[in-house]
Amino acid sequence: xxxxxxxxxxxxxxxxxxxxxxxxxxxxxxxxxxxxxxxxxxxxxxxxxxxxxxxxxxxxxxxxxxxxxxxxxxxxxxxxxxxxxxxxxxxxxxxxxxxxxxxxxxxxxxxxxxxxxxxxxxxxxxxxxxxxxxxxxxxxxxxxxxxxxxxxxxxxxxxxxxxxxxxxxxxxxxxxxxxxxxxxxxxxxxxxxxxxxxxxxxxxxxxxxxxxxxxxxxxxxxxxxxxxxxxxxxxxxxxxxxxxxxxxxxxxxxxxxxxxxxxxxxxxxxxxxxxxxxxxxxxxxxxxxxxxxxxxxxxxxxxxxxxxxxxxxxxxxxxxxxxxxxxxxxxxxxxxxxxxxxxxxxxxxxxxxxxxxxxxxxxxxxxxxxxxxxxxxxxxxxxxxxxxxxxxxxxxxxxxxxxxxxxxxxxxxxxxxxxxxxxxxxxxxxxxxxxxxxxxxxxxxxxxxxxxxxxxxxxxxxxxxxxxxxxxxxxxxxxxxxxxxxxxxxxx
Numbered sequence: 001x002x003x004x005x006x007x008x009x010x011x012x013x014x015x016x017x018x019x020x021x022x023x024x025x026x027x028x029x030x031x032x033x034x035x036x037x038x039x040x041x042x043x044x045x046x047x048x049x050x051x052x053x054x055x056x057x058x059x060x061x062x063x064x065x066x067x068x069x070x071x072x073x074x075x076x077x078x079x080x081x082x083x084x085x086x087x088x089x090x091x092x093x094x095x096x097x098x099x100x101x102x103x104x105x106x107x108x109x110x111x112x113x114x115x116x117x118x119x120x121x122x123x124x125x126x127x128x129x130x131x132x133x134x135x136x137x138x139x140x141x142x143x144x145x146x147x148x149x150x151x152x153x154x155x156x157x158x159x160x161x162x163x164x165x166x167x168x169x170x171x172x173x174x175x176x177x178x179x180x181x182x183x184x185x186x187x188x189x190x191x192x193x194x195x196x197x198x199x200x201x202x203x204x205x206x207x208x209x210x211x212x213x214x215x216x217x218x219x220x221x222x223x224x225x226x227x228x229x230x231x232x233x234x235x236x237x238x239x240x241x242x243x244x245x246x247x248x249x250x251x252x253x254x255x256x257x258x259x260x261x262x263x264x265x266x267x268x269x270x271x272x273x274x275x276x277x278x279x280x281x282x283x284x285x286x287x288x289x290x291x292x293x294x295x296x297x298x299x300x301x302x303x304x305x306x307x308x309x310x311x312x313x314x315x316x317x318x319x320x321x322x323x324x325x326x327x328x329x330x331x332x333x334x335x336x337x338x339x340x341x342x343x344x345x346x347x348x349x350x351x352x353x354x355x356x357x358x359x360x361x362x363x364x365x366x367x368x369x370x371x372x373x374x375x376x377x378x379x380x381x382x383x384x385x386x387x388x389x390x391x392x393x394x395x396x397x398x399x400x401x402x403x404x405x406x407x408x409x410x411x412x413x414x415x416x417x418x419x420x421x422x423x424x425x426x427x428x429x430x431x432x433x434x435x436x437x438x439x440x441x442x443x444x445x446x447x448x449x450x451x452x453x454x455x456x457x458x459x460x461x462x463x464x465x466x467x468x469x470x471x472x473x474x475x476x477x478x479x480x481x482x483x484x485x486x487x488x489x490x491x492x
Contacts, residue, residue: 001144003089003098004082008148009046010037011199020145023053023089027078030200039122040344040358042149044184044191044285045156051206052251056225057081063211067332071204088227091148092262098148099155099252102232104259104268107165107172113266114164116142119150119258121157121346121353142264151260155253155272158182161351166257166270169233173257175271182255186277187297188347190306191285192313192327195340195360206329208284213247216282216328223249231273244275247284287313287326295323300345305416306359307423311377313343314367330368339363361423364431372430379429382439383419386452387412389478397460397474401467407459415455422447452478 001008007020012034021029027050036043057077061067082089089098096102106113117123120142142150160181166173184191194205213221223246231239231254242249255275259268275281278297282288287298289312298312317325325331344358366372391408398406425444429435439445456478462471 001091001148002086003091003148004086006144008145010149011035012037014198024079024082026050026199027053027075027082030075030203031198033199035195035199035202038149040356041121041157041184041346042153043193043342043358044344044346045153046149047193047206048156048184048251049152050203052225052248053081054078054203055207056228056248058207061207061209063209064332067204067207067209070207071200074200074203085227088230091144091151092260096227096230097260098227099151099254100259101168101254101257101272103169104173104257104270105167106268107167107270113261114269116147116150116260116264116267118269119147119154119267121154122356144264147260147264151258152252154182154258155255156182156184157346158256159185159348159351159353163256164270166259166268168257168270173270173272174234174274177271179256179271180274181277183250183253183275183277183281183283185346185348188299188301188345189278189283189286189297190300190309190313190343190345191283192287192330193285193342194327194329194332194334195342205332206285208247208328212328212331216284217247221247223247225249226252226254234273240273244273245281250275250281250283282323284328287315288323290324300347300357302347302355302357305420306343306345306357307361307420307426308380308383308416310341310343310361310363310367311373311380313341314363314373316368334365334368338365339368364427366430366433367427369430371433375429375433375436376426378436379426379439379444382445383416383448386448387415389480390415390452390455392480393456393474393478394459395474396477397470400470400473411455411459414458415451418451418454419447422451 004023007022007025009021009023009026010018011021011026012018014032014034018037026033036046038046054074057080058070058073061070088096090096091098160179162177163175163179165177194202196202196205210222223242225248226243229239229242229249231243234240243254244250253275254272256272257268257270261267278286279295288295289298298309300306313326314330315325316331340360340362342358342360344356347355347357364372367376390411394406394408394411422444425442425447429442429444435442440449456474460471460474462468
């Protein structure tokens with residue numbers, strides 16, 4: 001199977017129908033395709049591959065002016081590029097293989113390898129969690145179409161931890177049975193992608209110019225895709241440095257030593273190359289924030305909706321020396337447009353997979369201005385204050401009834417879910433910053449107050465005289481002036 005000519009990428013046509021495309025087909029029809037049709041972590045991995053191919057084919061764009069005008073040249077240049085490098089995209093066979101190491105053998109003669117389903121991070125295989133898949137037999141065969149997407153995604157997102165040892169060129173694979181996170185996983189980092197009206201436009205929006213790469217990563221930061229400069233041994237220092245320390249080299253990583261079996265039933269799996277993580281290297285789709293005077297990647301959390309962090313994601317880089325900013329692609333000029341931003345994350349707790357999350361937000365152009373973003377952040381902080389008041393009210397209710405555990409989780413989940421239905425009112429704060437002067441009176445402020453009240457009522461029974469007394473005590477706490485929280489969505 002060759003990934004340039006055989007269909008394996010799920011995408012959506014303009015009429016909403018879903019189909020599989022080869023790399024050549026996907027690029028040739030990109031102007032007619034609405035979007036990819038995959039899970040959140042698969043989208044990130046696929047976009048990294050598509051961006052890498054596009055940037056390598058263009059050998060750029062050189063600067064912002066070239067970025068503005070490059071869309072018509074993407075399809076013909078990528079077609080020629082894929083024809084030239086077709087041999088590097090074979091999934092199986094004796095020759096070069098896509099994202100698999102040559103001369104890789106099991107560490108022990110008795111080792112039968114891992115089940116091929118191990119590469120699908122959403123299937124319950126081995127130590128993989130059962131979040132997305134209720135324990136199924138491990139002898140499931142994985143067809144080549146699925147194996148290709150699993151392989152790409154696993155190389156981008158495999159969590160660190162204990163791993164098998166294989167023989168690569170007769171030598172043990174690195175790490176002595178231990179592995180670090182693949183490049184996209186550390187800190188459960190939030191990844192953001194700008195979306196266009198069709199896939200070709202989406203690709204252009206997420207390209208970075210050579211000028212920008214030099215600003216962020218230095219004069220040697222551009223690099224080459226891993227298939228142009230393959231790593232045949234860990235002693236090939238130039239190839240390893242390119243793969244782990246340059247923009248194009250890291251986009252399609254080789255974080256694990258993998259060799260697929262011809263029948264799709266098993267896989268040799270061991271540690272691959274070591275990829276430095278932030279602060280040594282910052283992924284282009286990640287956001288960097290300041291927390292406790294320290295620079296950190298903006299993390300995702302199961303308990304925090306992604307919209308509450310948009311003010312940190314939409315920060316543009318203020319100067320060459322300022323690391324605090326959102327995804328690098330947002331440094332393009334989107335101020336005259338209403339930008340659609342896809343935000344997602346692969347949430348882990350050390351080596352344990354907890355969740356994959358995603359959301360899509362149509363952002364007003366004012367979100368990229370300092371005043372608009374500050375107004376949005378104030379709106380989120382206002383909601384945080386009411387959440388604090390809600391918890392105080394629940395605490396008072398529970399204390400009156402001598403209940404040990406107030407219903408915090410149920411109430412706050414209801415509160416934030418209810419508020420999510422009013423995001424258009426929150427974005428209106430960015431468009432009209434004067435509304436912040438009297439937040440309680442604007443539509444967002446009223447929605448926050450109503451959500452807190454409804455959440456309190458949903459969580460507190462009032463059928464007996466004692467419950468009614470507890471309800472009234474808690475209600476007085478709720479309507480005291482909400483106490484501001486010490487942190488905001490941008491710096492927590």
